[in-house]
Amino acid sequence: MKATRRGVLAGLGVLATPALALGSRDDLRAALDAAEKDSDPASALGRLARFDASALPPGQRLDLLTARAGLALDARLASATGTQRFALLLQQRSGTGVTPERTRMRLTREVGRLTARADRLFRGLGRTQGSVGERYRALFADPQWHYPDSDAGRDQAVADMNRVLAAARARVPALLGPVPPFCLDVSARRLSAAEVAAGRGGYRELPTPEKPGAYVVDLKDIARRPSWSLKGAVHHELLPGHMTQMPMEVLAAPHPLRLRFAPSYAEAWGMVAEQLAAADGAYKRDPLGELGHIHWLLFRVTRGLADLGIHLDGWSIDQARAQLIAWQGEPGYFAPFEIDLPRLAKEPATRAAEAMAWLDLADTAARIRPAVRVRFHQAMLRHGRMRTEAYGDWKRLI
Known part of the structure; x- marks a missing residue:
C-alpha cells in the first residue's frame, strides 16, 4: 500500500494534536496569505493581530509567531541603515535574541573551542608544527588521503560515503526517534557525465513516499575532497541531517512566511546533525575523520565571523580571506574563497545568522537532560523550521 502524507503524519502522532475548529484554521491561512501579499509590513501585521497564538496547534503557532516576528523586523528595516540594518537583518534571519555583540562573543568562543580540539587531534597524529590553519592546509595537500582522479577514484569515494551512510542510518532511531521510513531511503551518488560537462555542482534529491532520495556529490575537483573530509558531509547532507529535516518539513507544510523568516534553520539542523553523529561515536578511533568534522564546523563559524568583520569592522575581501586562512586553512569544498567572499559581502548577516541558528540550537539541546533529548529532536523536526526564540x-511542539 502506498504511503500517504496523512498516513505518515498519523504514524508520527502529528494528527493527534488538539486543533481549533477548521474555520479558524482556514481563517489564519487566509490571513497569512493576505499578509504575504501585502507590501506594507505594518498593514500585514495588522491582518494577524486578531489571532491568539496560544490557542493554535504547534505548526500554525509557529506560522503565526514567525510571520509576526519577521514582519515586525521588516517594518523596522524599511528605514534602517548601517550597523542598525545589519543587526536587524541578523535578527530577521535567525531570531530576535541574536545581537551582533552576542554573535561575536559566541562565535569567537566556538572558534577557540574547535581550534583546541583540532590541535589535540593533530598532536596525537604527530603533526605539531604551525598553526591549526597551517596544519589543515598541509593535511588537505597530503596525497596519501586523496582519491585517484579517475572514474574508479570517484566511485570509491561514493562507496565510502555510502558505507558511512549505512552506519548513520542505523543511528537515526536512537538519536532522533521515529522518522518517516522514506527519509532513510537515501544514498550518495556521483554527478553524471552530462552534469559534469554542464558544470553543475552537487545537489539533493529529497526522498518522498514514492521515490528514494540522494545527495549527488560534486567530485570534479576530487583532490580537494580528501577521504577524511567526507564523513561530515554524509552526516550533514544525508543522515541524520538534511534528509530527515527537509522531507519532514515538506510533510509539515509551513506557510511561505515561515520559510521566509526562518531561513537559517535547515543549515542549523545540518550542523547539529553532524554533532549528534560525532557524539554518538561516529569518529571513535578515527582522528582524521574527526578533524574533517571539526573543519566543517570551523568553516561555518569562521564564515560567520568574516560576515561580522566585513560588515561591521570594515574588513576588505583580502583581509577576510587572510583571516579565514589563518582560522581554517582551506575553505569548504563548495565555497572557495574567490566565490564565497564576494557573495558574503553582498549578503550581510546571512552567514552569521546561520552560525547562530546552529549554535543556539546546539546550546539549547545541551541544557536538556540526555534522557529526554530525543523528544527535543522530535519537536525540532516534526513541524518544520523555526526561529531561535522557538x-x-x-x-509545546511535541
Missing part, C-alpha cells in the same frame, strides 16, 4: 518552547 527553541526554548520545544515542549
Whole structure:
C-alpha cells in the first residue's frame, strides 16, 4: 500500500494534536496569505493581530509567531541603515535574541573551542608544527588521503560515503526517534557525465513516499575532497541531517512566511546533525575523520565571523580571506574563497545568522537532560523550521 502524507503524519502522532475548529484554521491561512501579499509590513501585521497564538496547534503557532516576528523586523528595516540594518537583518534571519555583540562573543568562543580540539587531534597524529590553519592546509595537500582522479577514484569515494551512510542510518532511531521510513531511503551518488560537462555542482534529491532520495556529490575537483573530509558531509547532507529535516518539513507544510523568516534553520539542523553523529561515536578511533568534522564546523563559524568583520569592522575581501586562512586553512569544498567572499559581502548577516541558528540550537539541546533529548529532536523536526526564540518552547511542539 502506498504511503500517504496523512498516513505518515498519523504514524508520527502529528494528527493527534488538539486543533481549533477548521474555520479558524482556514481563517489564519487566509490571513497569512493576505499578509504575504501585502507590501506594507505594518498593514500585514495588522491582518494577524486578531489571532491568539496560544490557542493554535504547534505548526500554525509557529506560522503565526514567525510571520509576526519577521514582519515586525521588516517594518523596522524599511528605514534602517548601517550597523542598525545589519543587526536587524541578523535578527530577521535567525531570531530576535541574536545581537551582533552576542554573535561575536559566541562565535569567537566556538572558534577557540574547535581550534583546541583540532590541535589535540593533530598532536596525537604527530603533526605539531604551525598553526591549526597551517596544519589543515598541509593535511588537505597530503596525497596519501586523496582519491585517484579517475572514474574508479570517484566511485570509491561514493562507496565510502555510502558505507558511512549505512552506519548513520542505523543511528537515526536512537538519536532522533521515529522518522518517516522514506527519509532513510537515501544514498550518495556521483554527478553524471552530462552534469559534469554542464558544470553543475552537487545537489539533493529529497526522498518522498514514492521515490528514494540522494545527495549527488560534486567530485570534479576530487583532490580537494580528501577521504577524511567526507564523513561530515554524509552526516550533514544525508543522515541524520538534511534528509530527515527537509522531507519532514515538506510533510509539515509551513506557510511561505515561515520559510521566509526562518531561513537559517535547515543549515542549523545540518550542523547539529553532524554533532549528534560525532557524539554518538561516529569518529571513535578515527582522528582524521574527526578533524574533517571539526573543519566543517570551523568553516561555518569562521564564515560567520568574516560576515561580522566585513560588515561591521570594515574588513576588505583580502583581509577576510587572510583571516579565514589563518582560522581554517582551506575553505569548504563548495565555497572557495574567490566565490564565497564576494557573495558574503553582498549578503550581510546571512552567514552569521546561520552560525547562530546552529549554535543556539546546539546550546539549547545541551541544557536538556540526555534522557529526554530525543523528544527535543522530535519537536525540532516534526513541524518544520523555526526561529531561535522557538527553541526554548520545544515542549509545546511535541
